[in-house]
Amino acid sequence: MTSNPTLADLAGRVTADRDRPAYGHDALITCDRLVRVFTADGVEVQALQGLDLLVREGELMALVGASGSGKSTLMNILAGLDTPTAGAARVAGRDLLAMTAKDRLAYRREVVGFVWQQTSRNLLPYLTSAQNVTLPMQLAGRRSRTARRARAERARELLELLGVADCAGRRPHEMSGGQQQRVAIAVALAGGPSVLLADEPTGELDSHTAEQIFAAFRTANEQLGTTIVIVTHDQAVAGEVRRTVAIRDGRTSTEVLRRSEVDADTGDEKVVAREYAMLDRAGRLQLPAEYTRALGMRDRVALELEPDHIAVRPDDSGRE
Ligand SMILES: Nc1ncnc2c1ncn2[C@@H]1O[C@H](COP(=O)(O)OP(=O)(O)O)[C@@H](O)[C@H]1O
Numbered sequence: 184m185t186s187n188p189t190l191a192d193l194a195g196r197v198t199a200d201r202d203r204p205a206y207g208h209d210a211l212i213t214c215d216r217l218v219r220v221f222t223a224d225g226v227e228v229q230a231l232q233g234l235d236l237l238v239r240e241g242e243l244m245a246l247v248g249a250s251g252s253g254k255s256t257l258m259n260i261l262a263g264l265d266t267p268t269a270g271a272a273r274v275a276g277r278d279l280l281a282m283t284a285k286d287r288l289a290y291r292r293e294v295v296g297f298v299w300q301q302t303s304r305n306l307l308p309y310l311t312s313a314q315n316v317t318l319p320m321q322l323a324g325r326r327s328r329t330a331r332r333a334r335a336e337r338a339r340e341l342l343e344l345l346g347v348a349d350c351a352g353r354r355p356h357e358m359s360g361g362q363q364q365r366v367a368i369a370v371a372l373a374g375g376p377s378v379l380l381a382d383e384p385t386g387e388l389d390s391h392t393a394e395q396i397f398a399a400f401r402t403a404n405e406q407l408g409t410t411i412v413i414v415t416h417d418q419a420v421a422g423e424v425r426r427t428v429a430i431r432d433g434r435t436s437t438e439v440l441r442r443s444e445v446d447a448d449t450g451d452e453k454v455v456a457r458e459y460a461m462l463d464r465a466g467r468l469q470l471p472a473e474y475t476r477a478l479g480m481r482d483r484v485a486l487e488l489e490p491d492h493i494a495v496r497p498d499d500s501g502r503e
């Protein structure tokens with residue numbers, strides 16, 4: 184579908200790129216044409232096929248997409264658990280393709296925190312909530328009594344912030360799924376990460392409990408300033424964030440931005456959502472399938488540059 188650029192195109196691009204700041208220079212998370220190929224039984228699966236994504240510091244955003252579209256693959260890469268096949272990925276100034284095993288360990292302890300879908304994967308079953316929260320700090324910190332007291336105090340504060348102070352002395356099997364996930368968020372925040380990653384954290388919970396979990400993420404984002412990326416299937420959760428990015432076939436395809444507006448007639452505040460398509464640096468644009476299907480567009484479309492927009496029309500070259 185994409186045509187190869189001519190030499191003249193390339194020359195033009197090089198000149199333009201030189202004057203432009205580097206892609207994602209001011210973002211906390213930058214994924215630049217990220218590729219991840221898995222080989223299983225001699226068969227190649229392209230889980231990520233040149234994914235571009237920028238996340239600003241302090242953002243709380245959601246990633247959505249069909250099953251198998253590459254969401255978990257991306258999260259595992261950002262979590263430092265997997266390495267991309269090609270492309271570039273940077274989080275808080277760290278190059279995820281150039282980290283040594285030691286850097287990777289430090290990265291997972293200091294830069295990112297994660298919450299998984301399976302509540303059982305987030306907490307150690309034989310430790311209380313307070314112990315689960317102090318453990319990551321203990322691994323990273325000093326042994327002195329003052330240090331220990333400071334960790335216990337921080338654990339108490341985090342559990343309180345997430346509304347599960349009363350669960351401090353309980354083990355995972357003594358709590359509901361929703362309480363366990365909120366404790367899991369406290370564990371993920373214990374090391375004071377710049378980024379919190381959550382892969383379908385409400386997938387095993389009912390919608391009311393999911394709402395509480397989401398409120399906990401929002402609290403963490405607002406009170407601690409942590410940048411948060413949540414993968415979710417839940418439309419209600421996706422509707423709560425300002426920005427939702429859709430992933431399709433291993434690439435970011437569309438993006439919905441929401442902002443509050445005051446209704447000019449009633450004076451009421453309402454949330455206005457608008458859908459955007461991603462435009463990559465080569466000018467490639469993916470049109471939503473519903474749009475192209477509605478107008479019977481395929482293979483080729485007619486383009487016209489207007490003063491303030493670009494018109495995309497069905498190809499009528501075959502008709503007279
Ligand atoms: N370790 C792996 N080995 C082989 N294929 C994998 C592996 N992990 C994921 N895949 C494949 O990559 C694609 C994307 O998977 P995934 O990132 O888990 O999607 P999602 O989380 O959006 O459902 C799927 O086709 C999946 O089967």
Ligand SMILES: [Mg+2]
Nearest residue numbers: 254255256382
């Ligand atoms: Mg997944």
